[in-house]
Amino acid sequence: MPRRFHIGDGIFEDQAADLPERLNAAYVEKLRPLCLCRNPGIPMYVARIGDQFVIKRMPLSGGAHDPRCESYESPYELTGLGPLVGSAIQIDHATGCAALKLDFSLTKRGPRTLAGNSGAESPSAVNNESRKLSLRALLHYLWHEGGLTEWTSLWIGRRHWWHVRSHIVEAASTMTIRGKPLVDRLFVPEPFRAEDKTAIEQRRAMALAGIHRRASGPPRLMLLIGEIKEFCQARSGRKVVIKHMPGFPLFIDDTSLKLMQRRFSPQLELWQANEASRLMAIMTIGANGSGLTMINEIALMTVTGEWLPVESVYEERVLEKLTRMRQKSVKALRFNLPAAQPVAVATLPEAKPKPVALYVVPPDAGDDFESVLAHMIDARPDVRSWIWRIHDGDMPALPQG
Numbered sequence: 001m002p003r004r005f006h007i008g009d010g011i012f013e014d015q016a017a018d019l020p021e022r023l024n025a026a027y028v029e030k031l032r033p034l035c036l037c038r039n040p041g042i043p044m045y046v047a048r049i050g051d052q053f054v055i056k057r058m059p060l061s062g063g064a065h066d067p068r069c070e071s072y073e074s075p076y077e078l079t080g081l082g083p084l085v086g087s088a089i090q091i092d093h094a095t096g097c098a099a100l101k102l103d104f105s106l107t108k109r110g111p112r113t114l115a116g117n118s119g120a121e122s123p124s125a126v127n128n129e130s131r132k133l134s135l136r137a138l139l140h141y142l143w144h145e146g147g148l149t150e151w152t153s154l155w156i157g158r159r160h161w162w163h164v165r166s167h168i169v170e171a172a173s174t175m176t177i178r179g180k181p182l183v184d185r186l187f188v189p190e191p192f193r194a195e196d197k198t199a200i201e202q203r204r205a206m207a208l209a210g211i212h213r214r215a216s217g218p219p220r221l222m223l224l225i226g227e228i229k230e231f232c233q234a235r236s237g238r239k240v241v242i243k244h245m246p247g248f249p250l251f252i253d254d255t256s257l258k259l260m261q262r263r264f265s266p267q268l269e270l271w272q273a274n275e276a277s278r279l280m281a282i283m284t285i286g287a288n289g290s291g292l293t294m295i296n297e298i299a300l301m302t303v304t305g306e307w308l309p310v311e312s313v314y315e316e317r318v319l320e321k322l323t324r325m326r327q328k329s330v331k332a333l334r335f336n337l338p339a340a341q342p343v344a345v346a347t348l349p350e351a352k353p354k355p356v357a358l359y360v361v362p363p364d365a366g367d368d369f370e371s372v373l374a375h376m377i378d379a380r381p382d383v384r385s386w387i388w389r390i391h392d393g394d395m396p397a398l399p400q401g
Helices: 019-029 123-127 135-145 161-172 194-207 254-263 265-273 313-322 367-379
Strands: 004-007 010-013 042-049 052-057 089-092 097-100 175-177 222-233 238-242 250-252 278-287 293-303 329-331 346-348 356-361 384-389
Touching: 004 019, 010 019, 019 042, 019 052, 042 161, 097 135, 135 161, 135 222, 135 278, 135 293, 250 254, 254 265, 254 293, 265 278, 265 293, 265 313, 313 346, 313 356, 356 367
Parallel strands: 097 175, 250 293, 356 384
Antiparallel strands: 004 010, 042 052, 089 097, 222 238, 222 278, 238 250, 278 293, 329 346, 346 356
């Protein structure tokens, strides 16, 4: 259905010729558009993505929109986001900002405990699932709020690193940690161009200057999100090479490397097995006494060639079908939840007569998994369910329409 927005003193359709000019003005004037899919309208905000201005939903407001609206989201209870809302993620409805509670530190205190609470399979991640965001959960939240979980076949070949980076940075600009903007502690490398090498390196040095300053108190850490290009052998540990950061290796020691390889072995295996896949990393980094940039904590996430997160070969099969469908799909994410906890693989929010949640039951799933899944489905009768039980054979046909 055509989308209509109330902006300032006027009402505009999403295809109106003068909408881009009005969005530019609304961005400067800090006006909050209202989506008119409901009455009264639902507050949204204007974001700048590259050279374009777009209307985006407020954090965690997707369920308030009409199911036929492009901004609608399926219930958060079907994913790992549900337990975090209102505890680890608190929304200030006056500003639209999300205040985040993190279970990792942005200052270096004592020995490194890489991935100890990074969101890999560990009791600490389960016990802490509703109170604080792990490293992995923060990456998932940025992916979710940046709209990078959404897909339609109309976008094939049109999502590149500069899009991904812009969406991550824009999402981070709506989040705070301990009252301070998250974006001030986050570095996401800009697309590298050889002709702009000097200027890019200068901007990177300025952005990361904080980790080299020696002030009183514990050393400061920064967050870095980037795509892993390769792990190179070093005399001790490994060099971690991030795409778009040539000549700027990060270092990880042997102990931390082994922890990463053990805790994120599924992600590493998927990346190594499929040349089209990408390996994303979120990490805290700091400088050592010699000025080298060291990885303090790290979490990994495998994504498809379309930048959609994936956890298993079964999910790869589902996403392969979804990416060819014109119908919009939204990849669901696990956040802090362990693999033993069922979550939707994806949702089809525009499906009729009701949105559809897609589930995969792995071959090693037991009675507890099936029981929790049945409870999730029964709790949301407003959402239809599609289930692929791996031990039953080939994937069923996906819902159409």
